[in-house]
Amino acid sequence: MPLENRLKEHRARLGINQADMGKMAGVSRQTISLIERGDYSPSVTLALKLARICQVTVEDIFSYNEEDET
């Protein structure tokens, strides 16, 4: 997937688990896990919500790597 993310790092920095982050963002724990693993690309709304929770910009969490696009 061309979308890379550092959500796990930011979550660890905040000291919260996947379930708590899911609750704060209004999604399930599994969705947070899917995003962290790079198996699911979130919508813009969810990406913005996650950025707000982590108190960073969306680009700090997500980056687009064209080389990974096949």
Place this chain on the structure above:
Amino acid sequence: MSKEAKKMNTYIKYTAFLAAVLLVSGALGAAAAYFKVENWDSVFVVLAGLIRRNMALILLVLSAICITYQEVILHRMKKIGAEIPGAEDAEGDRLEFEMEQMGSAGTISSNLFSVLSILVLCTGYSMEYIIDLGKKENVWLLAAFVIFLIGTVYQGYWQMRYVKTIQRAYPEKKGDPTSRRFQEEWLKSCDEAERDVIYQGAYKAYRGISKLLPALAFVAMIAHLLWDTGIMAVVMVCIIWIVMVIIYSRSCVIKKSQQIK
């Protein structure tokens, strides 16, 4: 030129596909006719008679197997569901995947039971047959209907328990299983990643059924041609076919109109 050549290729490809379908259909039709001429279809008559005479016993065994299996599934789901709230990362993913697997196995089993029970019951669900029955056979037929009803009621309760088990593990999942709007309420309580899975599954089902229905219509027509099975089966398959296409196309148009407003 290349565009025109591409167009031609598509037409040729489609013509070849149609020819292949005609060839396979012809071969299947010929095989079915041979089957009838050689009287091999009597195997089905014998088989149907065998099922009809042992309907109650078959339904009883089927019910026992399904109930046992589904109780085991539900028990395991409850166990996994109790572990899910405290699980994190890989362990949480593993448990949730197991929960999904169990749920799917239970749902398939529940629906398989309903389908098989209906098929078994169909063999004796005919006035022509019932009228000629003796007192003893009538009792067995009645027993078969009672077992079928008990099994069907159990499946209804099982599905409610299944929903409640999931709701206990994931309290954010909403919806009353007895409500007519259950599917809507359930979908509303799913997040975007879960909805993505549901939409992909639904589209895959649509694609699969789109391929299956024309084949089933063909089989029903051949069966009517050779064994006079009646046009009901053909009508039913064609109704499902057209209703499915209309629902799909209408949903696409509604969605599109919402997007341009």
